[in-house]
Structures are given as C-alpha cells and as structure tokens.
Amino acid sequence: MIISENIRALARECDSELAGIYARIDDIATYNTEKVLDAFREERISERHFYPTTGYGYNDDGRDAADRLFARCLGCEAGFVSHNIISGTHAIAIGLYALLKPGDTMLSVTGTPYDTLQGVIGINGEEDSVISGGVAYKEIPLTSEGRLDIPAVLAGLENDRSIKMVYVQRSKGYDSRRTLTSAEIDALYDAVKSVSDAYVFIDNNYGEFTAKTEPKGDLLAGSLIKNAGGGIAECGGYIVGSEKAVALAAGRLTIPTVGREAGASMGLTKPMIKGLFYAPHTVANAMKTAHFAALLFEKLGFGVNPSPFEPREDIIQVISLGNREKLIAFCGGIQSASPIDSFVVPTPGYMPGYEDEIIMAAGAFTQGSSIELSADAPLREPFQVYMQGGLTFESGKLGIMSAATAITK
Incomplete structure (x- = not known):
C-alpha cells in the first residue's frame, strides 16, 4: 500500500x-451493544430462528423475531425488516405511499430532500410519484444555523390542516448542512404532536447507533447495507415506529390484510439478525x-x-x-x-x-x-x-x- x-x-x-x-x-x-443483547435475550433468539421458509412464508418464527428485534433495538413499539427492500429510498417510499392519501399534504421540514427521493415525491413532475397520486407537497428549510425551524413548522400545521406527514431527513445527504441530533428531532416530534395528529416520518439512514437513543417518530426507515445491517446483511431495509403506522407500511410492502404475516425468508433472516448484533x-x-x-x-x-x-x-x-x-x-x-x-x-x-x-x-x-x-x-x-x-x-x-x-x- x-x-x-x-x-x-x-x-x-x-x-x-x-x-x-x-x-x-x-x-x-x-x-x-448491551441494548441489543438485552433484546436478543428477551426474544429468546435461537438457531431455529435462522431456518429458511419458502412459498408464502407463513408461520416464519425467524422473520417475526427479526421484526421484533429491530423494533426493540431502535426504540419503537413495532416494525419489520425485509430482504425485499432494495434500498433506503425504497424503505422511505413504502412509508410515503402507505401514510399519504389523496388530498393530504406532505411537509418536509429539512428543506428539499436528496436527489433520488425527489423523484419518488414527484417534485419535478415525475409520473407514478406521491404527488401524481393527489398528494400536495410543501417544505420548510432549516434555519441559517442548520437547525429545525420549529416555530415555522407549528405555524404551517396550524394554517394547513391537510398536512398529514412531517418528514425529517436526519442525515445531510449530498449537502453540507449539519446532521440533526436525536434530541432535536425529539423536540420536533413533541411540538408536532402538541398541535396535530400528523405522522412524523424520519429518514434514519446513516444515523442508527451513532448515539445512545434513536429519534422519536411514527415511522423510521433505513437500509441494511448502511448502519443497521452491521456490514453483515447483504441486502434489505427496515421500517419501525408506532403499531398503526407500521401496519400501514407493511400493507404496502406486501398487501393490505396480510402485512407482516407472510413473506418467505429464504434463509436470509440470519444475516439480518447477525448484522443487527454487529451494528x-x-x-x-x-x-x-x-x-x-x-x-x-x-x-x-x-x-x-x-x-x-x-x-x-x-x-x-x-x-x-x-x-x-x-x-x-x-x-x-x-x-x-x-x-x-x-x-x-x-x-x-x-x-x-x-x-x-x-x-x-x-x-x-x-x-x-x-x-x-x-x-x-x-x-x-x-x-x-x-x-x-x-x-x-x-x-x-x-x-x-x-x-x-x-x-x-
């Protein structure tokens, strides 16, 4: 060298x-690591959780255990992890399409999202986007110090009751701004919930396990070939959050009424669980x-x-x-x-x-x-x-x- x-x-x-x-x-x-080990112990993880399933994947104990592990370790009440999620952007897209309905408004409070997510939202007029499905989009930039403008967010929520999602990009992406801390996002979450029932949706990519706590949100999404997979998982993504929001997102990953109850693991549960341990x-x-x-x-x-x-x-x-x-x-x-x-x-x-x-x-x-x-x-x-x-x-x-x-x- x-x-x-x-x-x-x-x-x-x-x-x-x-x-x-x-x-x-x-x-x-x-x-x-202690938090992760406690979750493994509480879920009684054993070799049987690594056995593959095929076909519909009904009664897949390993898949169900992995879902609970990711939710526990990221501080949420529910969640799912899947090798069928191809990227962090895919995980975010599942959440957007699940939570936003025609007539709703999405409010990004970290300014304009990164390039590829702009196409999912439809900011530049893309077809088959969130906006093309009848959802409106607004954004609020960060302050000149790179912080969340919570007063502007609260004013926006009070003036527009169609806002059903407050979207936060935790990391900087292709930008030079500062990355938001969990504490800052927690303060935003509490402020939003004080005036609105809008979902708080967090792009958690690159941020997992960098602090002792994860930010509070109705949904957090990320990729397993970033932090959460620990360098062991070779594909996949996760979505965790509240039971209601996760159930809606699971219905988008598979189909409504099935959600997290099906999906063959094909032997890929072990690297996801092992990756979480290493993360x-x-x-x-x-x-x-x-x-x-x-x-x-x-x-x-x-x-x-x-x-x-x-x-x-x-x-x-x-x-x-x-x-x-x-x-x-x-x-x-x-x-x-x-x-x-x-x-x-x-x-x-x-x-x-x-x-x-x-x-x-x-x-x-x-x-x-x-x-x-x-x-x-x-x-x-x-x-x-x-x-x-x-x-x-x-x-x-x-x-x-x-x-x-x-x-x-």
Whole structure:
C-alpha cells in the first residue's frame, strides 16, 4: 500500500489527539451493544430462528423475531425488516405511499430532500410519484444555523390542516448542512404532536447507533447495507415506529390484510439478525474513521464538515477538495486501499436520478454498501466528497491515509 511517511506521521498525531473522542464512541457502542443483547435475550433468539421458509412464508418464527428485534433495538413499539427492500429510498417510499392519501399534504421540514427521493415525491413532475397520486407537497428549510425551524413548522400545521406527514431527513445527504441530533428531532416530534395528529416520518439512514437513543417518530426507515445491517446483511431495509403506522407500511410492502404475516425468508433472516448484533460495533468503527478523516484532512488544509472534535450523529464525513482533479484522486486512493476491486480506477459518469456526473469509490464486499469504507461525490462546485463507513477502524484508517497520499503527491 502506498502511504507517504508524512501522512503516516500525521496519522499518529491524529490518533493521539482523538483519544478522547475514540473513548466516547466506545462508550456509546458498549451501551448500544448491551441494548441489543438485552433484546436478543428477551426474544429468546435461537438457531431455529435462522431456518429458511419458502412459498408464502407463513408461520416464519425467524422473520417475526427479526421484526421484533429491530423494533426493540431502535426504540419503537413495532416494525419489520425485509430482504425485499432494495434500498433506503425504497424503505422511505413504502412509508410515503402507505401514510399519504389523496388530498393530504406532505411537509418536509429539512428543506428539499436528496436527489433520488425527489423523484419518488414527484417534485419535478415525475409520473407514478406521491404527488401524481393527489398528494400536495410543501417544505420548510432549516434555519441559517442548520437547525429545525420549529416555530415555522407549528405555524404551517396550524394554517394547513391537510398536512398529514412531517418528514425529517436526519442525515445531510449530498449537502453540507449539519446532521440533526436525536434530541432535536425529539423536540420536533413533541411540538408536532402538541398541535396535530400528523405522522412524523424520519429518514434514519446513516444515523442508527451513532448515539445512545434513536429519534422519536411514527415511522423510521433505513437500509441494511448502511448502519443497521452491521456490514453483515447483504441486502434489505427496515421500517419501525408506532403499531398503526407500521401496519400501514407493511400493507404496502406486501398487501393490505396480510402485512407482516407472510413473506418467505429464504434463509436470509440470519444475516439480518447477525448484522443487527454487529451494528453498534461496526458503526463505532465507521465513526472513528470519520473523525480520523476529518482531523487528517484538516491538518492538510482542507475544509471538513463536521469538524474533527464536533459531536456527530451520522457516519458521513464531508471533505472539500477544491477541484475536480483532487476529488478524482481522493476516490482513487480510497479504491486502491479497498479489499475488493483494489485494481479498479474510479471514473466519473452519469447515473439515474442525478443531474451531475458522479464518482464513486467502493471496494466493498456488498455492492453499494456504505457501512463499508466508500466515497462518492457529484462533480460540481465546491467539489466536496462524501465519505462514510469502515468495517474495521484499522482498514478505514488505512483507506483514508491512502486517499490523503493520493491528493498530496
């Protein structure tokens, strides 16, 4: 692996300076691991829960246990997890179509959602979207400090009784804003419920197990090839929340009146359950990798968000590289230090759902996994790369050091 001696020296400085941050992350991981272990014990998980079912999948004890485990571990009264959910956006779409009816209004309180979800909502006039089904859409931007504008949300709810969903994107996505904390979202939830019966729906992707508690919501949705699958699950997604909202969402995953009662597991329950067990530890590795990247690149003179010592509740690190060439070089450095496809050279290209060229580095065991060290970015000003993941802190750190070497040649 090509890592310069200067970068190795800076890395040692970073580890020394971040010792306190690493200790705090370990404390969160221990707390969340105990929470997960308690859920496993309470559900009496045993080998029989890993047996596959076929056909309709009736009486699948493993599937039912996995549903309860995810709900318990994410602090909700009900939920389901399924290998048939192909992505985090798919999980969110299930929730949107389940909870919103013709004549309802969806209110996004974190501004405009990320690119691919815009197409699901129909912001740009897409067919077969939420809006095309007779739902109205409104949004409220975050404040200039990047915080939820709760007074504006309450005013919106009081002035428009058709608002039936308050939608929150916890993580930043392809944006440079700050990620919201669980406490901030809890305050929003309490405020909404004080004046309205609207559902609070949270895109929880990238945020699971980064803090000791998950945010309160009627629905939380996410992908298993991000935090919640612990790097073990190779596909799938989850939806958890209130019994009423989860039941409606389950009816969209399958069909009404069947909901969570059917769906063959095909032997895929074990990696989902095992991934949940690993998730607090794996997320801790990714968090350490992000803090390390922030400090190393700050020492190299690049803009970083969040800053190295800033508390964070997602695994995404934004690094402003300044130009196209450094952005491409960064991704090349990440790729060359990956366990899979290390010989591949990332090149920019166009992808469905995005207006700009996209470059990605992802030498992952699971295609598209962002709990594994990966980096991606739109090729546009200010040439910010969004990196996340790290199954192990050691491999994540080496990948960051390789990327730093690549852009400082």
